[in-house]
Amino acid sequence: MNAVLVDVGAPATCHPLTCTRNLADCPVANRPLAEAQRQRLQAAGFGNDAATGARLFLRGDAWLSVALLQALRSSQSPTAVVTADGQTLAHTGTAPDVSPTVAILPADAESFAIRFPWDLLRINEILVGALAESRIEAQVSANVIIDGILVAGVGTRILPGVYVEGKVIVGRNCKIGPNCYLRGSTAIGDDCHIGQAVEVKNSIIMSRSALPHLSYCGDSIIGERVNFGAGTIAANFRHDGGHHWSRIRGEVVDTGRRKFGTVMGDHVHTGINTSIYPGRKLWPHVSTLPGEVVQADKETPHG
Structure with a gap:
């Protein structure tokens, strides 16, 4: 399955960082957030953006665990990852809009919306914490x-x-x-x-x-x-x-x-x-x- 990273622009809730850059360009572990998200998608087995067919649509203001991404890749029907407060982080299907009949996967403890600047600190902690050698x-x-x-x-x-x-x-x-x-x-x-x-x-x-x-x-x-x-x-x-x-x-x-x-x-x-x-x-x-x-x-x- 291929994946599409949906750009969310420069949300005001992430000011002052997004006053001068899009959220996708904010650095985590010394690389842009969007690059870190794409690397995570590749680690879960997803291919590059595709124009047609069944795809994963991942919001640019979402961070998903590799385990949850793999579960989405294995899903046989349209499926969405939804937070406890009802926000959709990602979904599979053929269109960017979420199907009303989509199956629901609850977000796990390592998956969350990137709503505020401090959420970038959390991602940085995950990525830097995963370093295995100097x-x-x-x-x-x-x-x-x-x-x-x-x-x-x-x-x-x-x-x-x-x-x-x-x-x-x-x-x-x-x-x-x-x-x-x-x-x-x-x-x-x-x-x-x-x-x-x-x-x-x-x-x-x-x-x-x-x-x-x-x-x-x-x-x-x-x-x-x-x-x-x-x-x-x-x-x-x-x-x-x-x-x-x-x-x-x-x-x-x-x-x-x-x-x-x-x-x-x-x-x-x-x-x-x-x-x-x-x-x-x-x-x-x-x-x-x-x-x-x-x-x-x-x-x-x-x-």
């Missing part, structure tokens, strides 16, 4: 400790005092260190700088961004060409240990995450010693003042 094409200095798995691209320099714990991907032409700490399921894009006394944990850092010194970034998504002023802290934990919330189009939404930091659009610049409350988002081209405490989403540049 692949290091970077230049690694003495006194670097790799306590886990590291994938690092050509042209990247990893300087003395860097400690890598868990599974981490670093792109091409990056400067990592000296004396920084990378951990969790972290993916750092191309041409990034993670510098002195910086800790990055379980985050997506997009290409050409810089966290040069004395900063913490945990469970966060950082857009392209972002610069952290020295001492910028993206907090990710509540004192009561509860789930974090975030505002989406004016409504408070439970993220379902006990650890969640910030989401920054492209070209954000933070002033020195900026502190960001968990779950707060900064839109493209926003900046903060030195010492600013970000208690609410910032949508207006320089506001």
Whole structure:
């Protein structure tokens, strides 16, 4: 059976990331989401897009487990995967519209709708967590400790005092260190700088961004060409240990995450010693003042 990935454009519920790119182009594990979805379809035995015949139609804002994809490929009649709240993630058939007589497969625990930015963190955790071995094409200095798995691209320099714990991907032409700490399921894009006394944990850092010194970034998504002023802290934990919330189009939404930091659009610049409350988002081209405490989403540049 062949598969069709249905483009969903740039949903507003994924702002600020989709202010400047389609959801399909948002990176997970250092590759566009759509590429990761297609690779998953291939792993489940699906062929490329086909113009006619029985096909799988997978929404571009859906993530399905390989097991569920294989169940769909084996189905003998039109079948749809539906979440507990009634959202159709994918279906088999001959047309993009779901048949009213389609059989229903409930979404399993590893299949979900990509509704909000933090859903990309969940996918990143799945993909980076699946890494089985290191692949290091970077230049690694003495006194670097790799306590886990590291994938690092050509042209990247990893300087003395860097400690890598868990599974981490670093792109091409990056400067990592000296004396920084990378951990969790972290993916750092191309041409990034993670510098002195910086800790990055379980985050997506997009290409050409810089966290040069004395900063913490945990469970966060950082857009392209972002610069952290020295001492910028993206907090990710509540004192009561509860789930974090975030505002989406004016409504408070439970993220379902006990650890969640910030989401920054492209070209954000933070002033020195900026502190960001968990779950707060900064839109493209926003900046903060030195010492600013970000208690609410910032949508207006320089506001």
